[in-house]
Amino acid sequence: NAGVTQTPKFRILKIGQSMTLQCAQDMNHNYMYWYRQDPGMGLKLIYYSVGAGITDKGEVPNGYNVSRSTTEDFPLRLELAAPSQTSVYFCASTFTGATNEQFFGPGTRLTVL
Amino acid sequence: QKEVEQNSGPLSVPEGAIASLNCTYSDRGSQSFFWYRQYSGKSPELIMSIYSNGDKEDGRFTAQLNKASQYVSLLIRDSQPSDSATYLCAVNRGYSTLTFGKGTMLLVSP
Numbered sequence: 319n320a321g322v323t324q325t326p327k328f329r330i331l332k333i334g335q336s337m338t339l340q341c342a343q344d345m346n347h348n349y350m351y352w353y354r355q356d357p358g359m360g361l362k363l364i365y366y367s368v369g370a371g372i373t374d375k376g377e378v379p380n381g382y383n384v385s386r387s388t389t390e391d392f393p394l395r396l397e398l399a400a401p402s403q404t405s406v407y408f409c410a411s412t413f414t415g416a417t418n419e420q421f422f423g424p425g426t427r428l429t430v431l
Numbered sequence: 432q433k434e435v436e437q438n439s440g441p442l443s444v445p446e447g448a449i450a451s452l453n454c455t456y457s458d459r460g461s462q463s464f465f466w467y468r469q470y471s472g473k474s475p476e477l478i479m480s481i482y483s484n485g486d487k488e489d490g491r492f493t494a495q496l497n498k499a500s501q502y503v504s505l506l507i508r509d510s511q512p513s514d515s516a517t518y519l520c521a522v523n524r525g526y527s528t529l530t531f532g533k534g535t536m537l538l539v540s541p
Contacts, residue, residue: 349527358439360519360531361475368527376528408474416523417463417482422474 320344322423324409330429331399339394339426341409349412350392351420352376352384354405361408367392368415399430434458435522437532445540450507452535454520457501463523464496466505469534470516478518479505510539 325340343350348369353361353376363376367386381403383395392411396403406427410420436455444450452466463482467475479494481487481503487494493506503522507514517534524530 351528353531358533360435360437360533363528363530366528374527415527416525416529419465419477419480420529422476425474 322409322411322421324407324423324426326426327424328427330431331396332431333399333401335399336395336397337399339396339407339409339428341392341394341423342390343392343409343411343421343423344390345411345413345421346389347411347413347421348389349415350386351410351412352382352392352394353408353410354378354403355408355425356405364394364407396428401430404428404430434524434530435520435532437518437520437535439533440536441538442535443538443540444510446510446512448510448539450510450514450537450539452505452507452518452520452537454503454505454522454532455501456503456520456522456530458522458524458530459498459501461498461522461524463529464494464503465521465529466492466494466503467519467521467531468516469519475519507537510537512539512541515539 351366352364365384409423469475481494520532521529
């Protein structure tokens, strides 16, 4: 099992550019999550999905979009990148929601200049 | 309104000592509580989960939960330099998501 994988590991964007952060898991987990982590801060939930075709907003969804067409994949789309989106992005997954361990990917470090 | 509060630290302890990390939460309906460890530049990994009042022990780690006081703690016995990391407290928000605290940085000196 590869667990949760994320690509790319690092990316530098210019203001106004768009990109998609990829996340995949091979554990057949229903629940998937996108978090951002700013220096010295905890994890802030951006979007989550409870299964293929179902997504919902977290605490900080503005400026992002997601889709979940398969159980395995949960890409995060940044439209019109802004410096405030400079952060480390983590994808996570779990089998049964908020009662079990979330498994995290290695993260994507994004800088918007 | 902050939902999960942790002292940001750093908490400095000598090698072999007990490290005590604390977390308070605001949602009285919370049922699931987690401690994650995050090394610098790495992703969080689960250390302990606890669901009932009382203590839960796993090796050198003990999680303590007091729902009446809305308080959860993590004790690390015989602290090692390799325990130096940021410890994140997480509490369930409904059935699907977790709310994370900002984390407490632990420094264990040899």
